[in-house]
Amino acid sequence: MADFDEKDKDQKDALTEDQKESDYEDVCFICRRPESKAGKMFKLPNNICVCNDCMHKTMDTVSQFDYQGMLDPNFMNSLNQDMSKKGFPNIRFLNIADLQGEGGIPNKQKIKKKKKSEGSEPVLDIRNIPPPHRIKAQLDDYVIGQEHAKKVISVAVYNHYKRVATGTMDDIEIEKSNMLMIGPTGCGKTYLVKTLARLLDVPLAITDATSLTEAGYIGDDIESVVSKLLAAADNDVEKAERGIIFIDEIDKIAKKKNTTSRDVSGESVQQGMLRLLEGAEVEVPVGANSKNAMVPLTTINTRNILFICGGAFPDLEEIIKQRLRRQTSIGFNAELKDKYDNDTDILSKVTIEDLKKFGMIPEFLGRLPIIYTLKALDKDMMVRILKEPKNAILKQYQKLLELDEVQLCFDDGALEAIAEKAMKKDIGARALRAIIEDFMLDIMYEIPKDDNIGKVTITREYIEGAGGPVIDIRNSAAISADGLKAIEVQEK
Known part of the structure; x- marks a missing residue:
């Protein structure tokens, strides 16, 4: 029973693989035209396909030349007399295995087949x-x-x-x-x-x-x-x-x-x-x-x-x-x-x-x-870009610090200071991220060091370099069990 189950599984895997391949067209190995343009393909080993035109051209070219005396009647007679012993003298055939990796076209270079439309319904409703x-x-x-x-x-x-x-x-x-x-x-x-x-x-x-x-x-x-x-x-x-x-x-x-x-x-x-x-x-x-x-x-x-x-x-x-x-x-x-x-x-x-x-x-x-x-961005638009869009840059940083259980806040003065700095750079909204990355570097580096920090407020003074951010320590309810035991020992 186990053998039958494994065979069924192998057949299903082979079927799904054939379905995957059937979504793509075959491409001629010589002229690189897809099957929809070149017609039916000749299948060769290692997933090599050759179109009808290229195959006929190749055979016509081969028939025009006498390779190493192959077309000589004496050679053909001697070949028929003792082929098993002599084999093919002075002839080297192409080894199909040498083309391994070239015949199989990567998926990114395959062309999907056009699905046949059953009715005349438009593509978009x-x-x-x-x-x-x-x-x-x-x-x-x-x-x-x-x-x-x-x-x-x-x-x-x-x-x-x-x-x-x-x-x-x-x-x-x-x-x-x-x-x-x-x-x-x-x-x-x-x-x-x-x-x-x-x-x-x-x-x-x-x-x-x-x-x-x-x-x-x-x-x-x-x-x-x-x-x-x-x-x-x-x-x-x-x-x-x-x-x-x-x-x-x-x-x-x-x-x-x-x-x-x-x-x-x-x-x-x-x-x-x-x-x-x-x-x-x-x-x-x-x-x-x-x-x-x-x-x-x-x-x-x-x-x-x-x-x-x-x-x-x-x-x-x-x-x-x-x-x-x-x-x-x-x-x-x-x-x-x-x-x-x-x-x-x-x-x-x-x-x-x-x-x-x-x-x-x-x-x-x-x-x-x-x-x-499109209009150039003014100061008010810069402030709105910082906080209003669904994926605003301030919301991104707030989400990052939420993972460390820290609340990040920006007061109105800080937002105006960021917008004023961005206006001086004269490169539009791209300046906002550069400015925020600069002053958030120290905050993102220092906060993971201390587990007692619960809230960080960015002020205008910190943006202008005249002060630091306002840091609030977690309340007593947030103290861990080890911290409570330490407090009880000190009280005794």
């Missing part, structure tokens, strides 16, 4: 897509401020996934609404997109435009942004074709000014991205950033992929001010040239002409119809 006000309400729990940006991105995402779910509406094809967000560093551009993708539960690829170059040059190809989305979707093409791609630092591919050399990482990248933004079928490598002979390729249609581009666009403020200053005049009630010098929300007045002058080509901007800006 339009009734389950949250409306814009719910998307914005969920973003409010994590992102402080930026009300206009959250409203724009909520409406754009809602309309985009309605378009993906229905395809057409009354025979009217709805165009894709790609977005361009402009804002200073540390204002929450990347954090906003990360939060949005987590709430919608869709594949998200965050890539950097600084490493992109024109095809044929050192650097990542433009199609690599789509291959990262495919990796985020677990190599499921159907799932990746309705994901979101966020391209950060998009201002770094602006046209280079006053240069005579070929602009392979600037204007050429913008031109190469036009077909991706518009919607086209592109061949992308699976499990790698660049195309090579050992990586399988698959085709992805970018028509339903939402592209969100973001960048800080330094010096764009000066371009906007130069345009606005041309409208100034002299006389009563006239606009003065220094009117916009102290305007903290100058980026909200950006136009397409300003972005063209910055170095973005018109064709690229035309494929990003939604352009909006």
Whole structure:
């Protein structure tokens, strides 16, 4: 009975292993095309698969040459006479065992099969897509401020996934609404997109435009942004074709000014991205950033992929001010040239002409119809960022000290002092963590030494270096049993 149980268990394990393998397509060992493109495969030992075309080409090539006299009739006659003794003279065959490890393609380079749809139901159910006000309400729990940006991105995402779910509406094809967000560093551009993708539960690829170059040059190809989305979707093409791609630092591919050399990482990248933004079928490598002979390729249609581009666009403020200053005049009630010098929300007045002058080509901007800006963080927003979001940095430290049974508190003066220091660094919300890590170092080091500490209050004086934190000792009820025995002995 035990033997039968072990056999059944082995059969079940083999079955589950076959089910795992059946989720992926076979890839030709020579041309690297998947089975859906190349057709039925020839199965060889060690999980090596060869497509019909490559097998015929190989056999045709072999038949054209006379290897070591194999096609000589005398050789064939002698071979037939005594094959057991002579074997195959002067011939070395390929040892299949030498290919161990190469034939088996890692899971990250396998391509998932497309599931056959039984009906014509849309991939996304339009009734389950949250409306814009719910998307914005969920973003409010994590992102402080930026009300206009959250409203724009909520409406754009809602309309985009309605378009993906229905395809057409009354025979009217709805165009894709790609977005361009402009804002200073540390204002929450990347954090906003990360939060949005987590709430919608869709594949998200965050890539950097600084490493992109024109095809044929050192650097990542433009199609690599789509291959990262495919990796985020677990190599499921159907799932990746309705994901979101966020391209950060998009201002770094602006046209280079006053240069005579070929602009392979600037204007050429913008031109190469036009077909991706518009919607086209592109061949992308699976499990790698660049195309090579050992990586399988698959085709992805970018028509339903939402592209969100973001960048800080330094010096764009000066371009906007130069345009606005041309409208100034002299006389009563006239606009003065220094009117916009102290305007903290100058980026909200950006136009397409300003972005063209910055170095973005018109064709690229035309494929990003939604352009909006994010405001720079002020002192009040910094204080709110410290304490209000669900995963605020102060809540993280409070949770860490709760594990040591210590209560951590911050008074209002301490929060304002942290915000004032962060404003001086001029790097946005990223400065908050750097400041808190600095003054929390000694506290996190000293508290585990003393078990009697029950509460620590951070004050403004401690942040400014003029004092220390307020430390409260645990009350008598928290004294251990050994401590009570010691007190009784002293009293006797």
